[in-house]
Amino acid sequence: xxxxYLSKRNNKRKPKDFTTCNKNYNFYNNLExxxxxxxxxxxxxxxxxxxxxxxxxxxxxxxxxxxxxLCYYGTTITNxxxxxxxxxxxxxxxxxxENKLWETFNNNFYLENxxxxxxxxxxxxxxxxxxxxxxxxxxxYIKYNSSDRNTxxxxxxxxxxxxxxxxxALSFINKKIHKFKTQHMTLSKNETTIYKDALYNDPFLLQKxxxxxxxxxxxxxxxxxxxxxxxxxxxxxxxx
Numbered sequence: 001x002x003x004x005y006l007s008k009r010n011n012k013r014k015p016k017d018f019t020t021c022n023k024n025y026n027f028y029n030n031l032e033x034x035x036x037x038x039x040x041x042x043x044x045x046x047x048x049x050x051x052x053x054x055x056x057x058x059x060x061x062x063x064x065x066x067x068x069x070l071c072y073y074g075t076t077i078t079n080x081x082x083x084x085x086x087x088x089x090x091x092x093x094x095x096x097x098e099n100k101l102w103e104t105f106n107n108n109f110y111l112e113n114x115x116x117x118x119x120x121x122x123x124x125x126x127x128x129x130x131x132x133x134x135x136x137x138x139x140x141y142i143k144y145n146s147s148d149r150n151t152x153x154x155x156x157x158x159x160x161x162x163x164x165x166x167x168x169a170l171s172f173i174n175k176k177i178h179k180f181k182t183q184h185m186t187l188s189k190n191e192t193t194i195y196k197d198a199l200y201n202d203p204f205l206l207q208k209x210x211x212x213x214x215x216x217x218x219x220x221x222x223x224x225x226x227x228x229x230x231x232x233x234x235x236x237x238x239x240x
Contacts, residue, residue, distance in 0.1 A: 051163050055141075058145070060225070063123065065146070065192075070122060072191060084119070143155075149177055210224055210225065
């Protein structure tokens with residue numbers, strides 16, 4: 001779980017206000033640090049008096065988007081590529097990712113530098129989020145689909161309206177959802193389609209991806225590709 005809050009509401013809020021929040025003191029990448037800063041009672045009060053929302057994404061769409069952003073194109077600021085040394089080869093990438101996950105699961109993986117955080121944030125299962133199974137009952141889950149912003153916006157709007165967010169703020173948020181695009185948005189790019197087709201045309205690799213994100217599919221009620229319906233030999237669920 002990551003907490004990041006803004007000091008005041010601002011209708012002219014810029015995207016960088018969110019992307020740089022980890023440089024301020026209002027960013028907490030684990031609950032222990034948050035609780036240590038504010039005290040156990042205040043922490044429990046926050047959990048009791050606030051409503052939480054968690055955005056989840058189809059695991060395959062999330063994998064492809066992250067791969068295109070970080071591996072194929074590289075980061076927009078430093079142009080650094082995060083490919084696990086695979087030189088834009090998605091088969092190699094998935095194989096290394098699977099090995100990294102098993103190393104982590106077996107406590108054989110150590111975070112040596114901040115570069116590993118990029119892989120963790122973008123490619124590790126969402127059900128591996130900090131304290132997920134302890135606190136998941138506190139959250140309302142909303143599916144993010146980059147190709148269906150209307151449904152996404154509608155669900156966000158219903159949640160916020162239910163929690164007494166005023167109409168002016170709702171309109172502002174709705175407008176931003178439909179108009180804002182990140183610099184690394186990859187949905188409409190031809191190269192993305194090529195890599196996605198390559199994944200779906202390789203049943204073995206696709207099954208491996210479904211295995212990696214097995215619990216994400218189950219927990220967040222995403223439909224498995226037909227190639228993954230009867231996973232037997234190569235899924236993390238069986239091995240765990």
